[in-house]
Amino acid sequence: MDRLSRKFLRARKIPGTACSGCGLGQVHKRILLAIEGLGLGKDDLVWGTGIGCAGRQTFNTWLGDNFAGTHGRVYALAAGLRMALPRERRIVLTVGDGDAFGIGLKHLLNCARRNLDLTVIVADNLGFQSTGGQYGPTTPPGAVTDSSPYGLDEAGWLGPDLDILEILRAAGATFLARHLSLDGQGSVESVKAAILNPGFSLVHFIYPCVTHFGAVSLAERDKGRVLAWFREAFGDGPGEPGGGAGEGPGPRVGTGFLKFGRGVFHSAPGSRPDYSEQVKDWTRKMARGQGGGLATGNTP
Amino acid sequence: MAHDFEISLDFEACKGCGYCLEVCPGNVFDPGGVHNGKGYRPPVAARPGDCLGCQGCFMACPDFCLEVLRAPGKG
Ligand code: SF4
Ligand code: SF4
Ligand code: SF4
Numbered sequence: 423m424d425r426l427s428r429k430f431l432r433a434r435k436i437p438g439t440a441c442s443g444c445g446l447g448q449v450h451k452r453i454l455l456a457i458e459g460l461g462l463g464k465d466d467l468v469w470g471t472g473i474g475c476a477g478r479q480t481f482n483t484w485l486g487d488n489f490a491g492t493h494g495r496v497y498a499l500a501a502g503l504r505m506a507l508p509r510e511r512r513i514v515l516t517v518g519d520g521d522a523f524g525i526g527l528k529h530l531l532n533c534a535r536r537n538l539d540l541t542v543i544v545a546d547n548l549g550f551q552s553t554g555g556q557y558g559p560t561t562p563p564g565a566v567t568d569s570s571p572y573g574l575d576e577a578g579w580l581g582p583d584l585d586i587l588e589i590l591r592a593a594g595a596t597f598l599a600r601h602l603s604l605d606g607q608g609s610v611e612s613v614k615a616a617i618l619n620p621g622f623s624l625v626h627f628i629y630p631c632v633t634h635f636g637a638v639s640l641a642e643r644d645k646g647r648v649l650a651w652f653r654e655a656f657g658d659g660p661g662e663p664g665g666g667a668g669e670g671p672g673p674r675v676g677t678g679f680l681k682f683g684r685g686v687f688h689s690a691p692g693s694r695p696d697y698s699e700q701v702k703d704w705t706r707k708m709a710r711g712q713g714g715g716l717a718t719g720n721t722p
Numbered sequence: 723m724a725h726d727f728e729i730s731l732d733f734e735a736c737k738g739c740g741y742c743l744e745v746c747p748g749n750v751f752d753p754g755g756v757h758n759g760k761g762y763r764p765p766v767a768a769r770p771g772d773c774l775g776c777q778g779c780f781m782a783c784p785d786f787c788l789e790v791l792r793a794p795g796k797g
Pocket of ligand 2: 790
């Protein structure tokens, strides 16, 4: 174990469940670096997990309180918790692309609409990888997967003409960023800003699945060349668009599909109210008898 | 000369992906030859004296098993 895991994680969960060379642990590490950087401890934060590789890697690892949702439903649980817990207790969710942008998208958008003070970290492996490598809502165009053997011809949330971050901004999210799991301190700073934002925040981390996306879609078993494809596809620097035609290793997947590369996409802390705070105010007023009906003393 | 940095690699927690070895600008690591309990071969920090302290290996390592520390007295 290292410093971070000794400080923040349960020893019996180390090493994690991810495949050798999977970038998921890099995402996990950047979240812990942000928590450490903000000086938060195990009692300051409640950690929720979704289903899939991302949920499994982080499930019940946090030394403090944990909760897990069924597939795509952890946002609804977090919404309830947000209304019950005081603002000082942060809520961080680690979920995958299928969970957040597929089956759970409606719940996610409703959390953004209410600007609930949640930090959603989407660890995106570009498809449904824990079930063996089927395409999902962020799989790049043309990718060969178990369920797209001739190459994916369906529009995805990662371009060429759409970007899920645009949808989330339109839905009311107040902090949005995108990074690669290999990014340095900039990605840690984005997670910190997400945790500090008193509203709905989402950091979209793309990470290499070496076992399915790398080996099948890119037809590349050399982990170094898989990483090179990710660097090219997701831009060389913050905010730069994904690369052009591409000399990447994957002859079957081009790299010019992305609308927005890496960095902070949208930051507007305090621009909209957090609905959970409104609910708490209302409940307090009711408890004082100002609203009639609910004066039971059962204050949150 | 005493080393400026110490590299601590948890042999049993490593999954042998080799990223530390690939990213290191100081060529500190060698491929390992010994299997751990999970069947992976962790690299060996063979030349800690060449470490620049850049933390590149720590940031690249996907498992919580590697850290680069200032050597005692090298504050
Ligand atoms: S299947 Fe892919 S995404 Fe899932 S743990 Fe393995 S390498 Fe990572
Ligand atoms: S800190 Fe930098 S120089 Fe030192 S071992 Fe790690 S990658 Fe190599
Ligand atoms: S990067 Fe980490 S898991 Fe991979 S070989 Fe090096 S120490 Fe082991």
